[in-house]
Amino acid sequence: MSLPPPPGTTASGGVPLSRRSLAPDLSRGVMLLVIAIVHAHIFQEMVGGDPQAPGAAFDAATTVFVMTFAEGRGYPMFAALFGYGLARIHLRRVAEGQPWPRVRSLVRRRGRWLVLIGVLHTVLLFFGDIIAVYGLIALMFAGLLHVGDRRLLAHGFTWMALGTLVYAFLNTLPSFTDPAAGGGVLTGSPLADMVTRLFTWPVMTPMLLMTSVFPFAVGVWAARRRVMEEPGLHLGLLRRSAFAGIPVAVLGGLPYGLASAGLWETAGAAETALAWLHLLTGYAGGFGYAALIALLAVRLGDRRGPVVRALAATGQRSMTCYLLQSVGWSVLFAPYALGLASDLSELGSVLVGAAVWLATVVIADVMRRTGARGPAERLLRWGTYREPRSGSATVTAQARSGG
Template structure:
């Protein structure tokens, strides 16, 4: 057994810059997350399959259709794939610096427990649709697969996808029979919404695991090959994944997009259930396609990223902070006891607000980058998760280099 203390071994091998592609992907992904979440804060409307209002005007219907096609069930798989990618890279860096696998696994699980705690606080105070707890649960349950064979990763991903598609079909049946479940975002006071948010979150967080296991594991597979960190070496594969993934997502999402945009109005249960399941399934391909597209852009712009790419990457480096700030802004703007825009805006207006909030976090993150400030949520998560890990000789910890992961 090694006599070197854990806190001296689990350190970065050297200082150095971050890879552009994962950060760029996370920064851009947060726009999709904002668009997917904003309409959930609207209230007083009857909702369709993906939660968009059924009483909106032509512009709202267009926005709903485009977001069902390009955003809903596409952002979450992208997020999951990047999380799986980051988890593997964290473990690889620790082990390259001298930690053994049991130590690395314990550290991953300790970080996952804190992500679960962050998710609980997020749901308690702000938003029932938190995803941090789901990722924490996945880290606790699946950290051992970091060292599994590729065949095992792909087998588990395939089996989970079959279960996921079955549940998606059952979800569509439930919506058809009972209508969409109201979102707990219309509480008249801070305390009034706590119970409803936690009740919804306690069911949603574990259920979402099945939604994201497959892209999470495929992200782990990609990390072993450093697809996003060495996009030049894997350009041909990234092109195939980007083109095929986005094309499959668009084609597979089109039927449900037409339904939720109320272009296709004579649908039946026999057509809507497969449309919903197909939309969910092809969202996995879309999420992977978006991540691959970010890798290609990063490869093309690596030598001279420019202001926009640099700002997006800065947002990605502080993705946890920016993700939480989105919820803070949405609560301040939308809920009845504060800005109350949730009772006045339509889907198009909510999406415009979402884009503005995301742009604000990008500008804030870029300002922090220029001042050399890390994201406060990332700093807190790192200190809690790696409390026994210190910098050595001026080097940075793995957490410093990994960001939100």
């Protein structure tokens, strides 16, 4: 398959932070807020017990809001942007004349490091890790970067249909929906929590992988057209994605949100059907959010106020900020730390999640001002581009240039 080389590619393939496109980074920075709200809400539901002030009505409304606008809407966008970034790496290397086996080796090396970081993240901090999922996708589906659009999208849509169905079925089993079963994720012992998370990983990771292949494929498709790097050339596509995708996600997520809040009684096949609809329309929401932010980037043009710069800096360091969020959950919610989850209403958990996200934005902006990359990003780049033992001056040059 012949792909057009990306314009403006340097010999090294590196893209300095100062020359990165605004839309992808701004999307990551903003959508980390969605991730933070969902995670904080999950912890509160696992540990919270009886509703606290401001009352059950507010808690129910918060649950409906989170399930409709946030749950299952942030992860698809990140999976799509992961595919987008991996495809840009592939396209830059192909434009430099590197053979596909060498590029595939680079992609898979990146995947192995992501799996390692993700497993450590799971054991040390958070049971719902997504980093290792992306690593496994890079290892298992690197070949999709090198196939034609038709085969790429056929593969993605197959996973969309079957993967989401399996996920919805498993996620509505009593062992997953029973609060008592979920509560074991947080115990009174750090060591017990680590062991629990380690044994949870082989269950959670395949489930998340099944729902991430489709947005990954869509991200690869979009990267071949530079949709996020040149959003001004794709206004029609972006407007359709935003102004159709977000309403579809709201309509598709509302029934499951009402059921999750206890306002609509469902069971068995009906509950699975609502969960499946929630997942399927979540893709439309994730793509719609990304498209809406890309349209905002077009409107901003070259203007970069302090808020936009801070949010873009967060997106440039998204893995570091994602890991910092998990540090926040451990400190705030673990029973052997501050143990706040049992004292929060569901609305309170959302506010705490937003506060944790805001703290990471401030940290990322400080890194930007001091010219520092995120430590997680530095580790990944070092592991991906470091010179193999057999020696490769080109790979070393790419690592130093920030490719």
